[in-house]
Structure formats: C-alpha cells, structure tokens
Amino acid sequence: MACRQGGLCREVVGVTRRPETAQQALALQVVHRATTQLAEALDGADIIVLATPVRNIIRQIHQLGKMNLPRCLLLDLGSTKQDIVRAMEILPPHVEPLGSHPMCGKELSGLTAADPALYRGALWVLVPLARTSDAAVSLASDLISAVGARPLLMEAARHDQLVAAISHLPYVLAVALVLAVARLGETDAMVWQLAASGFRDTSRLAGSDVDMMLDILMTNRAAIGEMLACASSQLCHLADLIARGDEESLRALLTLARALRTSPPSTA
Amino acid sequence: MACRQGGLCREVVGVTRRPETAQQALALQVVHRATTQLAEALDGADIIVLATPVRNIIRQIHQLGKMNLPRCLLLDLGSTKQDIVRAMEILPPHVEPLGSHPMCGKELSGLTAADPALYRGALWVLVPLARTSDAAVSLASDLISAVGARPLLMEAARHDQLVAAISHLPYVLAVALVLAVARLGETDAMVWQLAASGFRDTSRLAGSDVDMMLDILMTNRAAIGEMLACASSQLCHLADLIARGDEESLRALLTLARALRTSPPSTA
Numbered sequence: 001m002a003c004r005q006g007g008l009c010r011e012v013v014g015v016t017r018r019p020e021t022a023q024q025a026l027a028l029q030v031v032h033r034a035t036t037q038l039a040e041a042l043d044g045a046d047i048i049v050l051a052t053p054v055r056n057i058i059r060q061i062h063q064l065g066k067m068n069l070p071r072c073l074l075l076d077l078g079s080t081k082q083d084i085v086r087a088m089e090i091l092p093p094h095v096e097p098l099g100s101h102p103m104c105g106k107e108l109s110g111l112t113a114a115d116p117a118l119y120r121g122a123l124w125v126l127v128p129l130a131r132t133s134d135a136a137v138s139l140a141s142d143l144i145s146a147v148g149a150r151p152l153l154m155e156a157a158r159h160d161q162l163v164a165a166i167s168h169l170p171y172v173l174a175v176a177l178v179l180a181v182a183r184l185g186e187t188d189a190m191v192w193q194l195a196a197s198g199f200r201d202t203s204r205l206a207g208s209d210v211d212m213m214l215d216i217l218m219t220n221r222a223a224i225g226e227m228l229a230c231a232s233s234q235l236c237h238l239a240d241l242i243a244r245g246d247e248e249s250l251r252a253l254l255t256l257a258r259a260l261r262t263s264p265p266s267t268a
Numbered sequence: 269m270a271c272r273q274g275g276l277c278r279e280v281v282g283v284t285r286r287p288e289t290a291q292q293a294l295a296l297q298v299v300h301r302a303t304t305q306l307a308e309a310l311d312g313a314d315i316i317v318l319a320t321p322v323r324n325i326i327r328q329i330h331q332l333g334k335m336n337l338p339r340c341l342l343l344d345l346g347s348t349k350q351d352i353v354r355a356m357e358i359l360p361p362h363v364e365p366l367g368s369h370p371m372c373g374k375e376l377s378g379l380t381a382a383d384p385a386l387y388r389g390a391l392w393v394l395v396p397l398a399r400t401s402d403a404a405v406s407l408a409s410d411l412i413s414a415v416g417a418r419p420l421l422m423e424a425a426r427h428d429q430l431v432a433a434i435s436h437l438p439y440v441l442a443v444a445l446v447l448a449v450a451r452l453g454e455t456d457a458m459v460w461q462l463a464a465s466g467f468r469d470t471s472r473l474a475g476s477d478v479d480m481m482l483d484i485l486m487t488n489r490a491a492i493g494e495m496l497a498c499a500s501s502q503l504c505h506l507a508d509l510i511a512r513g514d515e516e517s518l519r520a521l522l523t524l525a526r527a528l529r530t531s532p533p534s535t536a
Binding site (some may be wrong): 103104105106122123125158161162163165166167169170171172173174175176177178179180181182183184185188189190191192193194195196197198199201202203204205206207208210213214217218221224225227228229230231232234235236238239242243245247250251253254255256257258260261262264265266 | 371372373374390391393426429430431433434435437438439440441442443444445446447448449450451452453456457458459460461462463464465466467469470471472473474475476478481482485486489492493495496497498499500502503504506507510511513515518519521522523524525526528529530532533534
C-alpha cells in the first residue's frame with residue numbers, strides 16, 4: 001500500500017489466497033493488480049515480498065524454490081528470522097534472498113487495518129544471507145527508506161533474541177494478564193466493566209492475530225523461553241517484596257523501571 | 269479543573285503543599301483560589317475532596333479529624349479504598365465521609381497533565397460508610413455525573429480486589445517487563461532502540477508515579493498478592509506450553525485471551 005500509493009514501483013501486484021481479498025486489495029488501492037495465481041504474479045517481478053505469518057513464509061519459500069523464478073530480490077517481512085533465512089538457502093542462485101522485519105505493527109490484521117503511514121520513522125531490520133549481494137541489500141534499503149523507515153543490518157539470532165524481549169514477551173504477558181483477570185471474572189464479572197485504560201494498554205497485544213502469534217512463538221521458542229524465565233523471576237521478586245512490605249527495595253525497583261520506561265538508555 | 273471550568277461550583281479552592289503549585293493551579297485555571305493553608309480553605313467549604321496518594325489521604329484524614337471542620341461532604345479520590353474508609357470512621361459526626369475512585373487515569377502526574385475531560389464516560393466507584401447519609405451519596409453522584417462520569421456503589425473490599433486485577437496487576441507486569449528487558453539491555457543496548465509500539469503499550473504503566481503506586485501496593489497487598497500468584501501461574505503454564513511446543517493447547521488459550529480482550533463479557 002505504501003509502495004502503490006507512494007508511486008514507488010511501476011507496478012505492485014498482490015497475491016492472495018482468496019479472490020475476495022484480491023478484489024478488496026484492488027478496491028482499497030493497496031495494489032495495481034491482484035491475483036490468486038502465484039505464477040502469474042511472478043512473471044517479470046523485480047522484487048518479491050512475502051508478508052504472511054512466519055511458517056507460511058517458510059512454506060512459500062519452499063513452494064517458490066520449485067517454480068520458475070525471475071532474477072529478483074526476495075524479501076520477507078516475517079516476525080522471526082532464523083528459520084526463515086535458513087529456509088531461504090534453498091532458493092536458486094539467481095534469486096537474492098533477504099530476511100527483513102519492520103519494527104512496527106498493530107494488533108489488528110486484515111486489509112481494512114492497512115495503513116501506508118505505518119512504517120514512517122520505524123526501524124526496519126535487514127538480515128542478509130552470506131550469499132546476498134550488496135546490491136540487493138542496497139535496493140531493499142532504498143525501498144525501506146522510501147516508505148519512511150530506517151534500515152538496520154543485523155544477524156538473525158540477535159534479531160530473534162531482541163524481539164523475544166520487546167515483542168513476544170509483552171504479548172505473552174498481555175495474554176497472562178487477560179487470563180488472570182478472566183479467572184477473577186468467573187466470580188465477579190464486574191471486573192470487565194471496570195477495566196480502564198491501564199488494563200486496556202497492558203493487555204492490548206492479547207488481541208493480536210492468533211495464527212501470526214502462534215507462528216512467532218513456535219519459531220522462537222528458546223529466546224522466548226529465556227525472556228519468560230527472566231520476567232517470571234522479576235515478577236516473583238516484586239511479589240515477594242510486596243508481600244513482605246519491603247518498601248525500600250520496592251521503591252528502588254519501581255524508580256529504576258520508571259526511569260528506564262521514561263527515558264530509555266540511548267544506543268550510541 | 270472539571271468543576272472550575274464546567275462552572276459546577278460557586279468556588280473551587282485548591283490546597284497545595286508548595287506555593288509554586290498553588291500559583292500554577294491558578295494560572296492553569298484549575299481553581300478559583302489556591303492556598304497552602306488547609307484551615308483557610310476549609311472555612312465555609314461544602315465539599316472537601318482529597319486527591320493525593322493513598323497514604324497521604326489517610327494522614328490528611330487524621331489531620332482533618334483534629335481541626336474545626338464545617339458541616340460538609342468529605343470525598344476522597346484514592347486508588348485503594350479499605351484503609352481509607354476505615355480511617356474516615358474517626359471523623360466527627362457532622363462530616364459526611366465518602367470513599368470514591370474514578371476509574372480513569374494517566375501514567376502522567378502533575379498539574380500540566382491535568383485534563384478536565386478525563387472523567388467523561390468513566391465509571392466512578394463510590395464507597396459509602398455505614399454512617400454516610402443517602403443525601404451525601406446523592407450530592408456526590410450529582411457532582412460525578414456533572415463531570416461526565418457514572419457513579420457506581422460498591423463495598424471497599426470488592427473494589428480493592430477488582431482494581432488489584434485491572435490496575436495493580438497490570439502495573440506490576442509492566443514493571444517486570446521493563447526490568448526483564450533491562451536485563452537483556454545489559455548485554456545488548458540495542459533492545460531499547462528497537463522497542464516498538466507493542467513494548468511501549470505493555471510497559472506504559474511502568475512510567476507511573478512511584479509514590480502513588482507504592483502507596484497503592486502497600487495498602488492492597490493481599491489482593492495484589494492473589495492476582496500476582498494467579499498471573500504467575502498463567503505465565504508459567506504458557507511458558508511450559510511454548511517450551512513443549514503444545515500448539516493445540518496454546519492456540520486454545522491464545523484464542524480465548526483474544527476473544528476476551530476483543531469483546532469482554534458484558535455485565536448484565
């Protein structure tokens with residue numbers, strides 16, 4: 001949508017599973033042309049962008065590997081990177097594979113939630129394979145800059161560890177919060193009516209698309225496991241300080257968290 | 269500010285600790301008159317509103333109990349209710365005490381964050397004491413409705429249990445999240461730069477005023493302890509399902525959480 005409406009590409013072709021979605025993409029001016037036939041869209045493509053849940057991207061890579069691919073850049077927008085760039089190794093040599101992940105998003109999914117301004121000001125992680133040429137990285141960087149984001153090169157493992165902390169952990173915490181509130185809701189349904197902005201913000205990610213999140217959780221289990229253990233241990237420590245009424249230690253931690261949240265350390 | 273700018277009271281008098289704040293309140297049209305002298309403000313007051321962190325409200329109630337109070341309604345806006353309404357028992361019989369808690373707020377504090385539209389559409393819990401007259405509850409309800417909120421009568425213990433779930437638990441989860449991210453930040457500071465909207469929303473409450481939150485945690489320890497235990501157990505269960513790759517059970521829980529977050533059960 002950002003490419004189409006920004007006039008960044010001669011032609012943007014959308015490939016969807018269902019014909020209704022193809023129609024909708026055309027109507028919403030997300031693409032110039034839409035089809036349910038992958039082969040038809042690939043013909044003459046300079047850049048292929050895979051933008052589905054992670055494990056579907058991996059399936060698509062295997063599917064593409066068996067097709068007659070043009071000389072092109074193949075970019076994915078998946079939320080985890082290790083499994084995807086590993087799958088990309090199977091692509092033929094005339095295809096330039098490049099893993100990527102725009103660090104922005106919404107808990108809403110579907111075309112009606114599409115927003116061409118979503119990428120503005122966001123960081124966009126690029127994960128080149130050993131075989132990926134500088135020219136391919138440069139082309140992707142130009143496209144990313146053109147939609148208003150800032151490209152950032154990174155290794156797949158580091159990316160997956162970082163997003164486990166700042167994206168997947170918050171999601172699981174949001175789910176745990178909703179399930180804990182639901183437990184109280186079984187005996188006092190008023191809890192849902194009383195829930196105000198604090199609950200709504202902290203639990204927002206629990207409204208995320210389940211297929212997308214399940215693919216993320218299943219392709220980043222080790223890093224997410226580490227972050228969950230770390231957060232559980234922090235939570236346990238905080239609960240202990242509250243139970244014991246240790247105000248001094250509690251004040252120190254709350255003050256630290258507030259300072260980090262209000263002015264995050266800058267990365268020099 | 270909502271009373272002053274909505275023309276709801278003949279005169280709104282602000283009492284602040286520091287003279288600078290009194291000046292600021294006047295300049296921002298939060299009040300008609302401001303003073304640092306409590307006795308001066310009490311003279312002829314029909315309604316006294318205590319709006320500070322919880323334990324400060326309790327100190328103020330004890331202080332007021334020793335002063336020459338007019339015949340008035342004494343309303344507090346504290347975030348927990350059991351300790352406050354218990355303290356209110358000491359007030360002389362010609363004072364009508366009424367605990368209350370508007371179910372809205374910001375993580376920002378101070379007069380510059382004041383917003384007279386904050387209460388619009390919010391629920392506002394009222395916790396009368398056994399001695400509180402219907403007329404006093406009715407006067408408070410009128411004031412609450414006039415600033416755009418909806419009064420809701422409730423017992424103190426129930427209020428404290430409900431806010432432990434929807435307000436205090438989200439705060440502690442947000443703090444645990446920030447501290448867990450900080451742990452990773454010790455070895456990879458890039459985590460702060462990469463943090464996008466998901467992290468920002470889930471961690472927003474960690475930016476709350478520490479004095480306010482410490483008073484809340486210390487005056488609602490039992491209920492918060494229960495909710496923390498419940499959330500920890502949910503978190504542990506989710507971590508286990510992720511580690512074991514139990515997609516079926518995980519999908520069921522994520523789908524339930526999404527449904528509850530997207531369309532909370534209505535309270536009939």
